[in-house]
Amino acid sequence: MVTLKIPKEIHAVSTILKKNNFEAFVVGGSVRDLLIGRTPTDWDLTTSATPEKIVELFPHTFYENDYGTVGVVNDETEDETLKTVEVTPYRIESGYSDFRRPDKVEWGKTVDVDLARRDFTMNAIAYDVDTKTLVDPFHGEEDIRKKLIRTVGKPDERFSEDALRMLRAIRLSATLGFAIEHDTQKAIEDNKQLLAHISKERIRDEFIKIILSEAPAQALDLAARLGVLKYISPELLKGIGVEQNRAHAYTVWEHLLRSLQHAADKKYPLHVRVSALLHDIAKPHTRKWLNDQWTFYGHEVVGAKIAKSLLNDLKFPKEIVDKVHKLVRWHMFFSDTEEISLSAVRRMVRNVTPELIWDLMDVRAADRIGTGRPKEAPYRLRKYHAMIEEVMRDPISVKQLKVNGGDIMKITSAPAGPHIGFILEILLSEVLEDPKLNTKEYLEDKVRELHALSPEELSQLGREARMRNELEDEKEVEKIKGKHGVK
Ligand code: ATP
Ligand code: MG
Numbered sequence: 196m197v198t199l200k201i202p203k204e205i206h207a208v209s210t211i212l213k214k215n216n217f218e219a220f221v222v223g224g225s226v227r228d229l230l231i232g233r234t235p236t237d238w239d240l241t242t243s244a245t246p247e248k249i250v251e252l253f254p255h256t257f258y259e260n261d262y263g264t265v266g267v268v269n270d271e272t273e274d275e276t277l278k279t280v281e282v283t284p285y286r287i288e289s290g291y292s293d294f295r296r297p298d299k300v301e302w303g304k305t306v307d308v309d310l311a312r313r314d315f316t317m318n319a320i321a322y323d324v325d326t327k328t329l330v331d332p333f334h335g336e337e338d339i340r341k342k343l344i345r346t347v348g349k350p351d352e353r354f355s356e357d358a359l360r361m362l363r364a365i366r367l368s369a370t371l372g373f374a375i376e377h378d379t380q381k382a383i384e385d386n387k388q389l390l391a392h393i394s395k396e397r398i399r400d401e402f403i404k405i406i407l408s409e410a411p412a413q414a415l416d417l418a419a420r421l422g423v424l425k426y427i428s429p430e431l432l433k434g435i436g437v438e439q440n441r442a443h444a445y446t447v448w449e450h451l452l453r454s455l456q457h458a459a460d461k462k463y464p465l466h467v468r469v470s471a472l473l474h475d476i477a478k479p480h481t482r483k484w485l486n487d488q489w490t491f492y493g494h495e496v497v498g499a500k501i502a503k504s505l506l507n508d509l510k511f512p513k514e515i516v517d518k519v520h521k522l523v524r525w526h527m528f529f530s531d532t533e534e535i536s537l538s539a540v541r542r543m544v545r546n547v548t549p550e551l552i553w554d555l556m557d558v559r560a561a562d563r564i565g566t567g568r569p570k571e572a573p574y575r576l577r578k579y580h581a582m583i584e585e586v587m588r589d590p591i592s593v594k595q596l597k598v599n600g601g602d603i604m605k606i607t608s609a610p611a612g613p614h615i616g617f618i619l620e621i622l623l624s625e626v627l628e629d630p631k632l633n634t635k636e637y638l639e640d641k642v643r644e645l646h647a648l649s650p651e652e653l654s655q656l657g658r659e660a661r662m663r664n665e666l667e668d669e670k671e672v673e674k675i676k677g678k679h680g681v682k
Pocket of ligand 1: 225
């Protein structure tokens, strides 16, 4: 008996199938994850029922794919992973003439035949939630204990049936921290060229899972060593073995992997991790020997283009492509000057957009760590942060008042002139003292009051107010600096 923690929603689906005299098991990644002690990301059941029967038994279902998988929808749960449960009939697959999907799919009679068509031993374990027993004909539990990824049956055959399995092996090694068993690994080297038959979308999905795993650098390094990387993107290969200058202890490829790994260690989102991986992608294209050293002029410009087309080829969502394009394009900004001016920071925020400026700082940190250099000197980093906040804040200005120059001209029936500016400055000064006064009613009354003053009085009060307002604005900047502890 093995007690695995099965949510009641999953148990319920199994119970309905069994009450109707079908067999049902939890299977695949969910059983594997439970045996490892991880939380499953999705739930799969396998059953002796045909797709038509499954659809009959549950009120809310849909066909997930052409291979009989039925999505059983549970509207009552808040848990995303339980909202749809994939229920798949026992399947026998055969044919695979295109190296990616079976020519023929039949419904199997026993759970064992279904387990035999699955990719790895750790993914070919079924669990009966009532008897609490495992069906494990390929000794998946033992491989899980050994942390080994091993194909069910002969690896050469299994990889030529569906070449994506090779990338799945590498991805699972990254997400689970497992090694790939020797013969399985050898078969990946021997069959890698079959990955050319796999759709970009399926490759992208595995690539994204690798990037989002805890160990992306190790997985991509393994992909490179096994010759699989080329089928993700040939551009990635070009940095391998490309030496840089003394400041860089690592080759371009090593540096990119280290940058990516730092981004993963920091749990940065996908677009930041991808930017860390791609920021120097054009260094091999732009490398020139000049005055006794390597130069890489313009690599961020060329790199942004290469990153964009690489991600477009892999059918990445436009939103990610656009972000990575900007982050790669502007990643050089902070590294080229020691003393950085406020106007340079302002330009940078405009270029990369305010939405991405903090991500750019994260890419920069990843870049530095990936170079083997220590973290940014804390003072300088705080200074950058303060400067960015300073240029991003809305300066104190008469624009924040609930009345504008046009309103004042209407109220006073006077033409445009310097008195409008003076009135606005006086209003602003009052509102800065007491923000509650920033209402149309109050300010309009106040305008009438000020309009009654002599031009000399108004000009005097207006100039004083402007000085007070400018001081307030400076205080705001000082506040930001104080918060970051910089001058
Ligand atoms: P994840 O943690 O990403 O969900 P998973 O192994 O559960 O990993 P799924 O795509 O959810 O991956 O697939 C569920 C199960 O279906 C797998 O565990 C495996 O048994 C089987 N499977 C998935 N893809 C393949 C494939 N290409 N070839 C053979 N079996 C596969
Ligand atoms: Mg799964």
